[in-house]
Amino acid sequence: MFSGDHSALDSHVLVLNKHYAAIRVVSVRRAFTLLFKDMAEIIAVEDSQYLSYDFESWRQLSDHRSKYQHDRHDWIRCVKFELAVPRIIRLLFYERLPRQPVKFNRRNIFARDGNRCQYCGEKFPTSELSLDHIVPRSRGGAASWTNIVCCCVECNVRKGGRTPHEAHMRLISEPVKPKRSPVVTLRLSSEKYASWKQFIDTAYWNVELKD
Known part of the structure; x- marks a missing residue:
């Protein structure tokens, strides 16, 4: 269905519940599947405002942006058109919040x-x-x-089989249990995921990366 360079296809999309609370991160393919099924809408953050788009309105916006803002987006190609990769989608009917802890793996x-x-x-x-x-x-x-x-x-x-003290070695930092998925924390350091920050409150949300 989709084609594009690896950076676009490997991008991830933040998922919000109906009430704009961050609940997980999914692949680009999964995000567009939810959009096709009318289970979600795209949220774009522009000038501190939340703008929402369904699939068709996003396709039209992508057509405009491909001409004037192509370098500012990742792109995937469909048969007849290109689509800008959204950074955030909102589920239209899902209200629950995640309760799972950060996976120890x-x-x-x-x-x-x-x-x-x-x-x-x-x-x-x-x-x-x-x-x-x-x-x-x-x-x-x-x-x-x-x-x-x-x-x-x-x-x-x-x-070897010694403690750091016995081996005369020092840890550069004390290991702790993360409050949220460290994979998401790494993504927040990337400019293209900057719009995620206002939806992810470290005191409340554990956002888990899923395919």
Whole structure:
């Protein structure tokens, strides 16, 4: 149905419930599926105002923007036209709020630590990182947010089955449980997701990344 460069197809869309509360993040394909089914509308933030569009009005707006603001948007191509990738959609009939905590998994730990080894401070590709138990499992260390950190291979080998104190190594930051999805936190640092910020209150919302 859609084609486009990888940056557009790999973009993500913030989903709001009926009352404009952030509830999750979905793929571009999922967002347009909801729009096609008239289950959602697009929300654009312009000059601190919320403007809403259904699929057809967004298609018309995209046609205009493709001529005058093409560089300001990601684009996907359909058979007969191009569509600007929306950043936010609002579900028209869904009112509930998310209650799930941030998932404790490898992706979120890497995102929390910014793909940076928590001992030497160097940044690495995910493929070159491992997870380290600060207090080793052999010593009763738990698999928890506060006891697991990103670690490069060299530092992991150096530390071995010891505590950082025993290995004469220091953590560059104290590991904590994130209040919201660290993957979303990383996306908020990107200018193209700037419109998300006013919908995500760190005191209340845990926005979980889903496909």
